[in-house]
Amino acid sequence: MTDLIDLYERMAIIRRTEKAAQDLFLAGLIKGTTHLAAGHEAVAVGANDALRADDYVFATYRGHHHAIARGATPEECLAELMSKATGICKAKGGSMHLTKADANMLGSYAIVGSHLPMAVGAAWSATLRGTDQVAVAFFGDGATNIGAFHEALNLAAVWRLPVLFVCENNLYMEYTPIGSVTAVANPAADRAPAYGLPAEVIDGNDVLVVRDAVARAAQRARDGGGPTVLEARTYRHYGHSRTDPAKYRPEDEVRQWLERDPLTLARAKLLEQGVPEEEIAERDAHAERVVAAAVDAAKSAPDADPREAFTDVWADGSATWRT
Amino acid sequence: MTETMSLGKAINAGLRKALDRDPKVILMGEDIGKLGGVFRITDGLQKDFGEDRVIDTPLAESGIVGTAVGLAMRGYRPVCEIQFDGFVYPAYDQIVSQVAKIHFRSQGRVRLPIVIRIPFGGGIGAVEHHSESPEAYFAHTAGLKVVACATAGDAYWMIQQAIASDDPVIFFEPKRRYWDKGEVDLDSSLSEAYPLHASRVVRPGTDATVLAYGPMVRTALDAAAAAAEEGRSLEVIDLRSLSPLDLDPVYGSVRRTGRCVVVHEAPGNLGLGAEIAARVTEECFYSLEAPVLRVAGFDTPYPPARLEEAYLPDLDRVLDAVDRTFGW
Ligand SMILES: Cc1ncc(C[n+]2csc(CCOP(=O)(O)OP(=O)(O)O)c2C)c(N)n1
Ligand SMILES: [Mg+2]
Numbered sequence: 001m002t003d004l005i006d007l008y009e010r011m012a013i014i015r016r017t018e019k020a021a022q023d024l025f026l027a028g029l030i031k032g033t034t035h036l037a038a039g040h041e042a043v044a045v046g047a048n049d050a051l052r053a054d055d056y057v058f059a060t061y062r063g064h065h066h067a068i069a070r071g072a073t074p075e076e077c078l079a080e081l082m083s084k085a086t087g088i089c090k091a092k093g094g095s096m097h098l099t100k101a102d103a104n105m106l107g108s109y110a111i112v113g114s115h116l117p118m119a120v121g122a123a124w125s126a127t128l129r130g131t132d133q134v135a136v137a138f139f140g141d142g143a144t145n146i147g148a149f150h151e152a153l154n155l156a157a158v159w160r161l162p163v164l165f166v167c168e169n170n171l172y173m174e175y176t177p178i179g180s181v182t183a184v185a186n187p188a189a190d191r192a193p194a195y196g197l198p199a200e201v202i203d204g205n206d207v208l209v210v211r212d213a214v215a216r217a218a219q220r221a222r223d224g225g226g227p228t229v230l231e232a233r234t235y236r237h238y239g240h241s242r243t244d245p246a247k248y249r250p251e252d253e254v255r256q257w258l259e260r261d262p263l264t265l266a267r268a269k270l271l272e273q274g275v276p277e278e279e280i281a282e283r284d285a286h287a288e289r290v291v292a293a294a295v296d297a298a299k300s301a302p303d304a305d306p307r308e309a310f311t312d313v314w315a316d317g318s319a320t321w322r323t
Numbered sequence: 324m325t326e327t328m329s330l331g332k333a334i335n336a337g338l339r340k341a342l343d344r345d346p347k348v349i350l351m352g353e354d355i356g357k358l359g360g361v362f363r364i365t366d367g368l369q370k371d372f373g374e375d376r377v378i379d380t381p382l383a384e385s386g387i388v389g390t391a392v393g394l395a396m397r398g399y400r401p402v403c404e405i406q407f408d409g410f411v412y413p414a415y416d417q418i419v420s421q422v423a424k425i426h427f428r429s430q431g432r433v434r435l436p437i438v439i440r441i442p443f444g445g446g447i448g449a450v451e452h453h454s455e456s457p458e459a460y461f462a463h464t465a466g467l468k469v470v471a472c473a474t475a476g477d478a479y480w481m482i483q484q485a486i487a488s489d490d491p492v493i494f495f496e497p498k499r500r501y502w503d504k505g506e507v508d509l510d511s512s513l514s515e516a517y518p519l520h521a522s523r524v525v526r527p528g529t530d531a532t533v534l535a536y537g538p539m540v541r542t543a544l545d546a547a548a549a550a551a552e553e554g555r556s557l558e559v560i561d562l563r564s565l566s567p568l569d570l571d572p573v574y575g576s577v578r579r580t581g582r583c584v585v586v587h588e589a590p591g592n593l594g595l596g597a598e599i600a601a602r603v604t605e606e607c608f609y610s611l612e613a614p615v616l617r618v619a620g621f622d623t624p625y626p627p628a629r630l631e632e633a634y635l636p637d638l639d640r641v642l643d644a645v646d647r648t649f650g651w
């Protein structure tokens with residue numbers, strides 16, 4: 001088990017990467033849009049610490065934190081956002097599609113809900129092979145209203161597959177409060193009983209709580225106990241996407257959630273444990289250096305070659321017969 | 324009276340007119356109510372027409388379109404907003420298997436006056452799903468009418484005509500042109516406005532015919548302006564209706580010019596351009612000085628951010644194709 005101070009550092013690196021992404025946008029160095037996960041760090045870092053390297057992870061377009069938690073470097077992520085040749089997908093994915101298949105981070109998906117059945121399939125593959133790997137699908141509260149969510153839960157339950165459905169409930173489906181378009185209070189957890197699945201609502205901003213819950217669910221799955229639904233309550237610090245100032249969120253709500261920032265919570269716990277302030281400050285400084293170096297490297301990397309757009313359509317690497 | 328407004332505002336104004344005119348018109352979609360939609364096309368409409376007529380739906384495209392079918396069966400005129408082109412696919416099954424077929428299947432007893440609004444095309448730096456041009460998937464299906472507006476003036480009337488239509492209409496909006504301003508004739512009436520399913524010559528010319536729709540109309544016009552400086556006169560036709568196609572004006576034009584270039588952002592393979600090239604060839608074979616050429620997106624997934632500049636047809640590619648028709 002990783003020390004809390006190390007988890008803190010990982011979250012600090014993600015936080016600064018997201019901040020850097022925002023700054024690069026404002027500086028005009030990133031085209032298009034991005035969905036930042038600042039505020040969601042504890043879900044990715046806590047969950048990843050409870051998973052093994054051979055477990056499978058599927059994330060959404062709001063997925064930078066999962067890619068980094070899974071071992072992607074801030075540099076390759078920022079380079080991807082900037083359409084650089086060194087990007088994690090060679091600029092073929094962009095912000096919404098960060099993927100690191102060699103770390104079993106099997107993609108970020110921008111069609112809401114589409115990856116839940118995929119995680120079920122990846123879990124099925126483990127069962128067929130007779131391994132005890134698990135697959136985890138991370139998704140938002142909004143995703144619980146699309147058919148794919150319900151199909152995935154039912155398939156996983158019926159076949160008793162080793163899959164974890166982890167909802168990052170940040171209270172909003174884009175701009176619309178999730179409560180106004182969902183009939184139950186906990187959009188993921190309250191649906192689980194209908195599929196005969198166990199569920200838990202957890203504090204998604206407490207990295208240790210997340211780790212503990214994911215560890216228990218993963219163990220159950222490895223032991224043949226089948227899927228679990230976890231609903232991690234969290235909050236995003238930025239708007240839905242770059243152009244969204246998030247004015248629709250009540251000030252009080254924002255303030256309360258910012259007080260419960262995952263980094264603030266972890267820091268308080270560290271101090272409680274007797275970790276000296278200076279050590280935490282040193283970790284912050286380290287995160288700062290890592291991300292500053294990543295920004296520099298990404299900036300100075302060569303632009304992606306437009307010819308890249310004309311490769312990899314087919315298994316032989318080409319796209320030639322049609323273009 | 325005419326007023327200058329952006330294409331997005333013109334659609335908003337057209338929706339407002341439709342809601343005013345007919346109490347059976349209902350708007351539904353994700354974030355369209357309080358927020359006014361991700362592109363603010365429905366801005367202010369929920370406030371003015373109420374939550375029963377402008378509805379914030381859950382994230383559920385299949386549910387949205389399926390529900391619209393039920394409403395339409397029983398006399399309503401639902402207008403569904405799909406946030407971005409690529410998000411229509413969860414609803415694709417409802418659209419091609421049901422929306423397109425129920426009128427036929429019911430021997431005309433059940434009409435489905437549904438409009439499905441889809442912002443389409445690239446040029447905004449967004450990736451796959453947010454920049455695609457899926458019109459051919461729909462135009463290929465009998466039972467769906469498919470249109471694309473290109474200017475504010477057209478958008479205002481076309482959206483109202485689509486809503487008034489007793490057939491289902493897939494209404495494509497050129498998202499990167501939402502902010503383009505144009506003159507809107509507010510005085511016309513639904514019956515007097517230029518017909519929904521008619522193409523239109525938007526720049527007369529004599530040397531070659533360039534066909535475009537949606538976001539590419541402006542590109543084609545820019546190309547025509549550039550060509551004029553070099554002494555070449557291009558006739559630009561805005562197709563407007565993609566299914567049914569209105570090609571008579573095109574045939575007339577090609578018989579005069581002898582040259583035809585079709586432009587669209589969608590991939591070339593089996594795109595609208597292929598169908599149009601086939602028909603123009605069938606009708607105008609002896610008038611053609613060169614084969615009908617296509618300027619289209621490439622047959623690859625839509626690439627993100629900076630690579631899209633290489634992907635999207637632009638003025639140079641249009642002029643290059645025109646040149647090639649002269650070099651034949
Ligand atoms: C099928 C589909 N419909 C619509 C969208 C547009 N869209 C992108 S994110 C989003 C809201 C998702 O909310 P949630 O699942 O809570 O995730 P969050 O953004 O809060 O992380 C919507 C409607 C989409 N990406 N996919
Ligand atoms: Mg959400």
